[in-house]
Amino acid sequence: MSCLRGDKLLNRVLPSINQLLKFLPVQPLVIASNSLYICPVCREPLQLQPSAKNYACLHHHSFDVAKEGYLNLLPVQDKHSKEPGDSKLMMMARRLFLEAGFYEPMAKAVAMMIDVGNTKGQGIQLLDLGCGEGYYSRKIAGFCKHSEQIALQGIDIAKFAIAAAAKKQPQAQFVVASSNRLPYADQVFDVVLRVFAPSDNDELKRVLKPSGYLLTVTPGPRHLWQLKEFIYAEAKEHVSENEVPQGFEHLTTQRISYKITPNPEQRMALLQMTPFAWRANESVLQALGSVSELEIETDFILTLSLRTRPFC
Ligand SMILES: C[S@@+](CC[C@H](N)C(=O)[O-])C[C@H]1O[C@@H](n2cnc3c(N)ncnc32)[C@H](O)[C@@H]1O
Ligand SMILES: [Zn+2]
DSSP states (O other): OEEEESGGGHHHHHHHHHHHHTTSOOOOOOOOGGGSBBOTTTOOBOEEOTTSSEEEOTTOOEEEBOTTSOEEOOOGGGOOSSSOSSOHHHHHHHHHHHHTTTTHHHHHHHHHHHHHTOOTTOOEEEEEETOTTSHHHHHHHHHOTTGGGEEEEEEESOHHHHHHHHHHOTTSEEEEOBTTBOOBOTTOEEEEEEESOOOOHHHHHHHEEEEEEEEEEEEOTTTTHHHHHHHOSSOOOOOOOOOSOTTEEEEEEEEEEEEEOOOHHHHHHHHHHSTTGGGOOHHHHHHHHHOSOOOEEEEEEEEEEEEOOTTO
């Protein structure tokens, strides 16, 4: 595993990834957008209706396209709470923090990894799994070299987040759905991107084409260390899990770490985005807000793997 400081150094490792990937097949886009979705109730294909206002299956289950352009394919039985996923507050905090550019070096690295699998003349279908308010989908469109050839789909279980993503990026398609039961036909995606989001391995394997790529971003050991020190009496380094699921072959891992200095408002937004926010009591919040300057380490692990065994 290589350890990089800042996005400038990314170029050093990319030639080797390029070499590795140029021998791998990337299949051209062949799926008509009409048959991409399946009905979340009966699993039959969903077709866009002539009015273009809704999708329906042969059993007449119908799903309206929202005014923001997204689709809600989360059936009530898969909704385990009134508002599943991140709350509106968390979504707004995430947008405030991310739009300030603190994670942009990581987003650039993600885009560069996607680029090496998307050489000129080929279109790809990309799924941003657990896309939140759509920051990485927008960055892919902005940073990838041949982004006009990328058909972008984003899913998240949080309706507020999907509505916000769809409003900002009408060129992409966003869907409210659970990653445990994806509303897509089999083998439709060339790339699945998963940034700090949950997934189901069987569903990942089902929707990826044979030889499709899985790109995950997970926290490295030192991620947000100084923030953790405010919250825990004894902060512990994050223990990385194996990010190569069964049925995938590991291609490459990149570690990107650098320091950020968010202002007090941005620090609070960052805390709201993290799983340890609920542990922060009033005195922690006050202490965190009153420090004049706080340098925080970021530490990201990017793992690229290849779908190898489509039938297991
Ligand atoms: C830590 S956030 C990451 C969001 C985005 N990838 C980013 O990094 O900005 C995790 C996201 O996963 C979503 N999520 C949680 N459970 C989910 C599920 N079962 N299916 C789809 N999305 C889910 C949450 O709503 C949230 O937006
Ligand atoms: Zn149906």
